[in-house]
Amino acid sequence: MQELTKFQKRLKFENKVASGLITLGGYGVIVSVLLIFFFLVSETLPLFWKTSLEKDFEISGKTPISIGMDDYKELVYQVYENGIISYYNIKQKKNVKYDTLSLSAGEKIISSSSTLEKDEIAFCTDSGRIINAAVLLTPEYSGNSRSIVPKLVNYEDFYGKESGKSLENLAFDKNENGNKFWVWTSEKKNVFIKIFDLEEDLNYTHKLTELTGGTKITASAINAETEVLFLSDENGEIFYFDISNYESPELKSHWKASNNEITAISFLIGGNAVVLGSKKGEVEIWFQIRNENDDVVFTKTQVFENHNSEITKIVPSQRNRTFLTVDKSGELHLNYSTTSATNVKFDNEKKGIKLVDFSPTADVIIVADDNSKIGFFNLQNEHPEVTVNSLFGKIWYEGYSKPEFVWQSTGGSDAFESKMSLIPLIFGTLKGTLYAMLFSIPIAIFGAIYVSQFAPKNLAVIIKPIIEIMAALPSVVIGFLAGLFFSPLFEKNLLLIVLLSVAAPILFVVIISLWGLIPEDKRRKFSNTWELTFVFIAMVLVFMIFWGISEPLETLFFDGNVKNWLYSNFNIGYDQRNSLVVGIALGFAVIPIIFTITEDALTNVPKSLTSASLALGASKWQTVQRVVLPAASGGIFAAIILGLGRAIGETMIVLMATGNTPILDLSLFNGFRAMSATIAVEIPEAPVGGSLYRVLFLTALLLLIFTFIVNSLATYIGDKLRKKYARY
C-alpha cells in the first residue's frame, strides 16, 4: 500500500476528530435528556416506597406503666407500677439512674395518660389518687460530647375518688396556656372532670354523670387546645362535651356512633379529628363538618382496616396524622388518617402488646409485650400523606364537607393537614392551555394563511419577521404586562374587551367584505398600500365604535357594572387576574410558534398542486380551502401541538397573571394554578427530601411526560406528512 501523504494524514485525522466530536454531541443530547428523566424519577420514587417497621433492639424487664424516650434516642425512661422510674442508656445498655414517684405504702399505679408532646403525665393509682409529673430528658453539652440528663418534676396530686372506689378511663391534657384538664370515671359510670385554670389559679371540678345518664363509660379522650371532651359508652354512644366554659361544661351532642361498644378514643394532632376503636375491631375517624342544614355535626369520614378483635389502644403520633391501633390479640396497625390507609400490620410474634408508644421524632415505635420484653422498632414512613389516591383521587380532608380534590401544600402549623392533589394543578395547566389555544389558534392560522397565500409579497416579508420577534419576547415581560397592566385594564373595561373579542371580528369582517364589492379589475389598479390603509382604517373604526358604545351599553343593559351584573345574575365572580388575561397573554406567546410552523407548512404545499387547482377554474379561496389546507393539515396540526406544548410548559406568564388559585372552575373570569407555576412558587417552601419536595418533582416529571408526548406526536405527524409530499 502506498504511503499516505502528509496532507492525507492530516485529513484523516481531522475527519476522525470531527466525527468523534459530532457523535459525542449527538449522544450527549440523548444522555442528558435521559439523565434528567431518571433524576426526576429517582426523586419521585421514594414517595411510593412501602412503609417498613424493623426491630432495632430490645431490652428485658418488667412491663412498665409508661415509657418514653429523648429526642436523640439515647435514653429510655420506664415508669413501673410501684412508682420507680428507671433510665436506660441505649449505648451503654444499662440503667443509669432511678427516680421514685412518692406513693404511700402499698399504693400502686394502675394507668397513665399524657399530653401528645409527653411533657406532662398524669398517673392514676389504685387508691384513687391522680398524680401529675413530668419526666424531662434534657440534652447537656460539655465540649463535643452530649449527654441526656433525666429529671423528675412533681406537679399536683389529688384524690379523684368519691367513695374509695378505684378510678378508670383517665384522660389528661394540657394546653399552651398551661391550663390542665383531667377526666376520669369511678365505678365506670360516674364521670368527673377537673379543670385547672393557670391564669386565675383556680380549680374546677364537675360531675358529669347526670349529663351522660349514668351509662357505663368505656373510653375517654380530652383535647386541651380545642377544649373538647369525648366519652363513649358500652352501647356505642358518643358524648361530645364543650369544656371551654370552665364553670359549666356543656354536653353539645351525643349520638350512636357504632353498634358495638367503643373501647378506645383518641384525638389526632390538631385536635379536630377523633379516632374511635370498637370492640369488634372497627377503626374510624370522625370530624366536624357542616351538613346540608348548615349545622356543624360530627361525621364518620374515614374507615380503616378492621382488626377483628377488640381495640385496646389508639396512640397518635405527635408529628403527623399517623396513629397506632392495638387490639386485644396483640396485633398492631399503623394507620394514616388523610389517606385512610393502614400502612403496616404487625403481630409482634404473637407475644401480645401491653404498651406501645412513639418516640418524640416518631421514627421509633416502642412496644412492650407480655413477656417482659421491650422492643424498639425503626419506622420508615417518610411520605405517608402521599399515595396514588391522594395525588389523583378525592380525599376527605378535615373540615371539608365532602371528599374533594384540593391543593394546599403548606399551612401555618405543624398540625396542618397537607392537601396535595395534583388534579387542580393539572386542571389549571389544561385550563390555561385551553384558553390560550382558543385565543391563539384562529389568529395564528388565519394570519399564516393570509401571509402565505394572500398577502402581497412586500407585506409578507414585513409581517413574518415581526411575528418571529414576538417569539423572542421574554415571557417574564409578557407576564409582567399581563399581570400589572392588562389585568387592571381589563377589569376596568370588561365589556369593551368582551365586545372586542366577540363582536368586533364579525363587524370587522363585514366592513372588510365591502372592499370585495369593488370590481376586481378596479381593485387590481389600487396598490396594496390602499388595501392596507383600508384594513387599518376599518380596524380603528371598529375599535372606536365599540369604545363609544360600551359605556352606554353597560348602563343600559348591565345596571352600570358588568361584573356586578354577572355576579348577581349568574353568580359568576370576577377576579382581577383571570383566565381571560392569561389566555390572551399565553396566547400571545404561542401565536409565533403556531404562525411560523403553519406558514411554513402552507408555503411548502407544492406549487404544482395549487397550479392544478387554479387551472381547473378554482378560485384562490377554493384552492386554499380544498387543496392547500388539506395538504398542509398535518403541518398545521403539528404547529398546534407544538403551541400546546409551549403553553403547557410556560411558567412565568401563568405565574404572574393567574393569581395562582388552585380551584377547579372553568370560568373565564377566575384564575387557576398551573403545574409549572406551582413548582416555581413552592420550591422555596419545600424542605429537601420532604413530601412536598418530592411531589413537586413528580409534577415536573408529569410536565416532562406531557411535553414529551406532545412533541413526539408533532414530530411523528410532521414526518409522516413529509413522506407523503416528498414526491412532489
Add this chain to the structure above:
Amino acid sequence: MKINVQNSISASFTTDLSKEKIILETKNVDLCYVPQVRTLTNVSIQIPEKKVTAFIGPSGCGKSTLLRCFNRMNDLIPGISIKGLITIDGIDIYSPETKLEELRKKVGMVFQKSNPFPMGIWENVAFGPKVNGIREKAELDEMVESALIQADLWKEVKDRLNNSALDLSGGQQQRLCIARALANKPEIILMDEPASALDPISTNKIEETIDELRENYTIIIVTHNMQQAARVSDYTAFMMIGEMIEFNATSKLFTNPEKKLTEDYITGRFG
C-alpha cells in the same frame, strides 16, 4: 384564408388554414417577466379548432410561456406584463369582463409533471366540476366516468375510485390529470410537455389518448420531442427566442419547412 405575418427575425411565413375554424388567436403578443426583457416578442398565431397543435422549439424559446397565456396562468407571476391581444372564440380573454374561473374552465391544462391531488381518484376527477358548482353526486359520477373513459383510464381504475391517486403509476397519474382536465368539459386542452417525464410505453399510451381526443377537443401541446410532434399533431409551430418562426401543417413543416432555421432545428443542427 391566408395570413401574412411580419416577423422581426425572418421574413413572413404563410400558413394555410383555409379549411379550419379558428378558435384561438393571438395578435402581436409581447410578454415581459422582468421589465424591458421580452420573453415573447410580437407573437401572432391562429389555432384551429378540434385539431392538435404542437409548439416546438429549443429550451427557453417561450413556448410554455405562450401556452400559459391561454389560460392566464402567468397572471400569478409578480411583475409580469403582457401586451397584445389573445382571443378565444373571438372574445378577448384579458379584458376586465372575462371571468378568470370561466376561462380556466373552458381552457383546461395538463402539466409537465403529473400533479394529482393527494386524494382519491374520484375526488381528483370531480374536483373541477365541484369547484364550478356541481353538487349532485349522480351527475358528478357520470362526469367522472366519462372523463376517465375519454382519458383511457376507466378500465384500470373503475374498481378503486376511492383509492389514493398517488398509488397510480406515473403514466396513469398523467392520464388521471388529463381526465381531471376533461371533467370540466373544456373546449381547449393545453398540454405542457405531458410525456416528458414518462417512459416510452406510458408516452405511447398518452399519445394514443391524445389521438382519441382530437375529434372533440382543441389540443395545444408543447413538446421537446419532435417525433412526438410529428406523430400526434396536425399543425406545428416552431418558436425561437420568443418569436414565432414558422407555423404550418405538421406534414409540411417537417417535410418541407419554409425557413432555414426550422430546417436546421428539425434536422438537429442545433437545439
